[in-house]
Amino acid sequence: MGKxxxxxxxxxxxxxxxxxxxxxxxNVDAEIVKICVRSLDKPRPGEIDxxxxxxxxxxxxxxxxxxxxxxxxxxxxxxxxxxKAALERTKEVMEQEQGSWMGESFxxxxxxxxxxx
Numbered sequence: 001m002g003k004x005x006x007x008x009x010x011x012x013x014x015x016x017x018x019x020x021x022x023x024x025x026x027n028v029d030a031e032i033v034k035i036c037v038r039s040l041d042k043p044r045p046g047e048i049d050x051x052x053x054x055x056x057x058x059x060x061x062x063x064x065x066x067x068x069x070x071x072x073x074x075x076x077x078x079x080x081x082x083x084k085a086a087l088e089r090t091k092e093v094m095e096q097e098q099g100s101w102m103g104e105s106f107x108x109x110x111x112x113x114x115x116x117x
Contacts, residue, residue: 004030007060009082010073011037011044011053014096018070019048030068034060061085071095 008015019032032052040055060066061082069086071093073079079095086093
């Protein structure tokens with residue numbers, strides 16, 4: 001298996017930290033290939049190429065070359081939609097626990113209905 005290709009949702013403190021750790025760690029078999037943010041106009045720190053950024057979730061979710069979705073945003077409803085869409089497309093998902101939607105919402109929204117585990 002080659003490098004794990006990551007689509008990152010969110011580029012605040014946590015997202016930037018994940019990006020920096022992956023960038024600085026030698027011999028890591030993972031790379032962030034696209035970052036979805038709310039605003040493309042917001043200034044971003046560092047030397048990251050602006051072409052990495054998108055404001056379209058589908059650009060990441062529908063990309064068959066992305067192996068892993070990492071979600072670190074602070075919007076519970078958007079987080080739910082992103083994770084649900086990723087799982088429906090059988091993408092691997094890592095998300096930051098925010099205590100927001102993981103509890104009852106999984107069952108309220110029947111996220112796992114019809115999914116093979």
